[in-house]
Amino acid sequence: MVPRELIDVAEVPGGEPLRLFRRGADYMIVLERNELMNSRMSGSEEALAVMTCERLRARPGGLAGLRMLIGGYGMGFTLRAALAEVGPDARIEVAELVPKIIEWAEGPMADLTAGCLDDPRVSLVMEDVAAPIFDGTETYDAILLDVDNGPDGLVRPSNGRLYSARGLAAAKNALSPGGVLAVWSAASDPKFLKRLGDAGFAVDEVAVKARSNGKGPRHVIWFATKG
Numbered sequence: 001m002v003p004r005e006l007i008d009v010a011e012v013p014g015g016e017p018l019r020l021f022r023r024g025a026d027y028m029i030v031l032e033r034n035e036l037m038n039s040r041m042s043g044s045e046e047a048l049a050v051m052t053c054e055r056l057r058a059r060p061g062g063l064a065g066l067r068m069l070i071g072g073y074g075m076g077f078t079l080r081a082a083l084a085e086v087g088p089d090a091r092i093e094v095a096e097l098v099p100k101i102i103e104w105a106e107g108p109m110a111d112l113t114a115g116c117l118d119d120p121r122v123s124l125v126m127e128d129v130a131a132p133i134f135d136g137t138e139t140y141d142a143i144l145l146d147v148d149n150g151p152d153g154l155v156r157p158s159n160g161r162l163y164s165a166r167g168l169a170a171a172k173n174a175l176s177p178g179g180v181l182a183v184w185s186a187a188s189d190p191k192f193l194k195r196l197g198d199a200g201f202a203v204d205e206v207a208v209k210a211r212s213n214g215k216g217p218r219h220v221i222w223f224a225t226k227g
Contacts, residue, residue, distance in 0.1 A: 004028070007108055010100030015156030020104050027075070027109055029101075031155060037075050039112055043212040044184065044219035045077035045146060051206065052142050052182045053085040055223055059141075059178045066090040067176075068142045071129025073101055073117075075109065078144055080116045092122050093140075095129035097147075102126070130162055136174030143171055143181045150185035151192040163192060168199035172226050181224040188220045196224045 002024045010018040018036070021028045029037040037045075049070075056063055066086050070078055073096040082092055094117075096102055102124070105113045117124060125132070129147060132139070145162060153160030161167045163183075171181045181201065183192075188205065196203045201224035210216035 008100065008104065010098050010104075012098055012156055014158050018098065018100070018155075020100075020108070022108070027112070029075070029104075034149060034154065036149060036155070039075060039109070041210040041216055042075070042077040043214070043216065044208040044210050044221065045074065046081035046212060047206075047208045048144050048146060048182055048184050048221055049078045049082035050085060051208075051221065051223065052144060052180050053082065055180050055225065056141060056178075063087060064089065066092075066142070067140045068092045068144065069095065069129070069132055069136075069140045069174075070144045070146075071095040071133075072097060072147050073105065073124075074146060076105060076113055076116050078146060079122065080114065082144075083116060083119055083121065086121070088121070090121050093132065094122060094124050095127055095132060096124065097126070097128050099126060128158075130159075130167070130170075133162070133167070133174050134170045136170075138176045138179075139174050141176050141179045143175060143179070144184075145182065146184040150187060151183060151189055163195070165195060165199065168195060168201070168224075172199055172201065175226045177226060179226045181222075181226075183222045183224070185220045185222070186217075193222065196222060199224075200227065201225060202227060 027039040148154040151163035
């Protein structure tokens with residue numbers, strides 16, 4: 001097996017550092033012993049965007065003038081999938097807290113990035129995704145969260161507020177009527193599923209495979225629709 005090569009280390013405000021590794025043509029972003037992202041496993045991150053857009057198409061007006069918030073950038077799989085789904089009048093805001101994630105996207109992983117951050121429909125804000133969520137009032141038609149390995153603040157403890165009752169209430173307030181909060185997770189979480197329901201969302205839990213070819217580990221996405 002080709003050995004794994006450490007490319008760079010990124011400091012995370014309020015959390016442990018992230019490490020970027022390369023093995024052959026593949027990239028991995030690792031937190032301590034947890035592999036958060038792998039360039040070979042894009043299926044569930046792409047599904048986060050594709051399945052959200054499928055649900056929004058059923059609303060009056062469909063995807064016209066869509067306003068979407070994605071947190072965070074990761075390896076850009078969700079952003080690129082969203083751009084392929086939406087029209088020229090869509091606006092997608094990407095909130096990324098860690099500057100080196102974007103440096104990696106524009107540097108060693110530039111081929112993978114494929115210029116998606118330069119798309120005129122995209123605006124990049126270098127901040128905690130909690131900020132636009134807590135500040136928003138019917139600002140977004142969709143909020144897509146993939147900042148931890150699940151609803152537990154893995155990358156940094158303060159992320160836990162995103163998945164709390166208060167955080168879910170803020171997300172609901174930031175969504176337009178019929179808007180969708182979509183949360184990616186490496187595994188199911190019955191307590192979080194209940195919390196989404198208690199927040200007043202109509203919730204759909206969907207199992208998806210990690211790879212785009214339908215193989216690999218099973219991940220979970222919750223689609224929570226505002227009434």
